[in-house]
Amino acid sequence: MDETATPDAGPEAPSGRGRVGRRSRGAGPVAYDFRRPTKLSxxxxxxxxxxxxxxxxxxxxxxxxxxxxxxxxxxxxxxxxxxxxxxxxxxxxxxxxxxxxxxxxxxxxxxxxxxxxxxxxxxxxxxxxxxxxxxxxxxxxxxxxxxxxxxxxxxxxxxxxxxxxxxxxxxxxxxxxxxxxxxxxxxxxxxxxxxxxxxxxxxxxxxxxxxxxxxxxxxxxxxxxxxTGERERIAREEAARRVRERLQDVPVDVAVRFGGTSARPRDLVNLQVGDVLPLRHNTNDPLSVTAADIVFAHAVPGAAGKRLAVLVVEAPENSNPQNPQESA
Known part of the structure; x- marks a missing residue:
């Protein structure tokens, strides 16, 4: 008999038992409801x-x-x-x-x-x-x-x-x-x-x-x-090691950003070619190096041959790498 089957409604229990329609130890077989199969193995x-x-x-x-x-x-x-x-x-x-x-x-x-x-x-x-x-x-x-x-x-x-x-x-x-x-x-x-x-x-x-x-x-x-046996545990550890190794070769988009500034909507609407928009970025401060909008390094601008480049430097003391309120 499937122990997960739904109990049937039996006769009214005596008052001392305090229950109506509950299955007791001596009950017989119970019909199985195929419309709602049990999920218990x-x-x-x-x-x-x-x-x-x-x-x-x-x-x-x-x-x-x-x-x-x-x-x-x-x-x-x-x-x-x-x-x-x-x-x-x-x-x-x-x-x-x-x-x-x-x-x-x-x-x-x-x-x-x-x-x-x-x-x-x-x-x-x-x-x-x-x-x-x-x-x-x-x-x-x-x-x-x-x-x-x-x-x-x-x-x-x-x-x-x-x-x-x-x-x-x-x-x-x-x-x-x-x-x-x-x-x-x-x-x-x-x-x-x-x-x-x-x-x-x-x-x-x-x-x-x-x-x-x-x-x-x-x-x-x-x-x-x-x-989980020893063989399965070893297989899982090997799979995790391979994932970690492959993650080292995944290409990641990196951006270098100046410090941000704020502007009123009417100033942005009226911007024209040739207008100058001052940034709140001191010329002596390094730029922020970000990935997925998270600052993970700071750098100063420069060149490498014919290409623009940055040189990674130590982070300034007042930097907050977890809250980069900056714009490109």
């Missing part, structure tokens, strides 16, 4: 499996040690969806931690049910974490407690991604209505990892959402870095 899927399985193990250990209760997080699926498809499968309300995921452009989401969030807070306060939890937004104190836990969870996500890229996830906001979470446009592709999550007696399907195209680019870069 087998190597990409395998890399993501390693990343998210590492994350789920670390997540499990963190929840168990912090909440002091039996907790379990298991990877269920990795899907390529549009953001609209992802949001439409989430319960309302749900707990969505909106993330910045530098260096990836865009935003991500760490999501699980409100009941699970309340159970975590209950355990943090020394409670039993009963299965029946209120379905409401967290108070300021509850949010602060859960935020500390989530910051540590993001540390585990950073650790899991170390082999692919140096991800720096940071919580930028909390939303309870998925329709209000401004993470991406409806048609943008996202990468969604789904997890079976259990905290004490409360179970849910948690999700991790990341921008698809930037994540795919990071996977390609990591794959190329790992598969």
């Amino acid at each position: 087998r190597e990409h899927v395998r890399t993501l499996q390693i990343v998210f399985e590492t994350f789920s193990r670390q997540y499990t250990t963190l929840l168990t040690s912090t909440l002091r209760t039996v907790a379990q997080v298991n990877l269920v699926s990795i899907d390529q969806l549009t953001y609209d498809e992802y949001v439409s499968q989430l319960a309302n309300p749900t707990h969505m931690a909106v993330l910045s995921v530098e260096p990836l452009p865009g935003a991500g989401v760490l999501e699980f049910s409100v009941g699970t969030a309340m159970a975590c807070v209950d355990h943090l306060l020394g409670g039993p974490g009963a299965e029946s939890q209120p379905e409401r937004a967290l108070s300021e104190i509850e949010s602060t407690l859960l935020r500390g836990l989530l910051d540590r969870v993001l540390g585990e996500l950073r650790y899991a991604f170390e082999g692919v890229l140096r991800l720096e996830p940071v919580i930028t906001g909390i939303e309870y209505n998925p329709q209000f979470a401004q993470v991406a446009s409806a048609s943008d592709m996202v990468l969604v990892a789904s997890f079976d999550m259990k905290v004490g007696a409360v179970e849910t399907v948690a999700t991790m959402c990341l921008p698809f195209n930037p994540t795919l680019a990071a996977l390609d870069a990591a794959s190329n870095a790992h598969t």
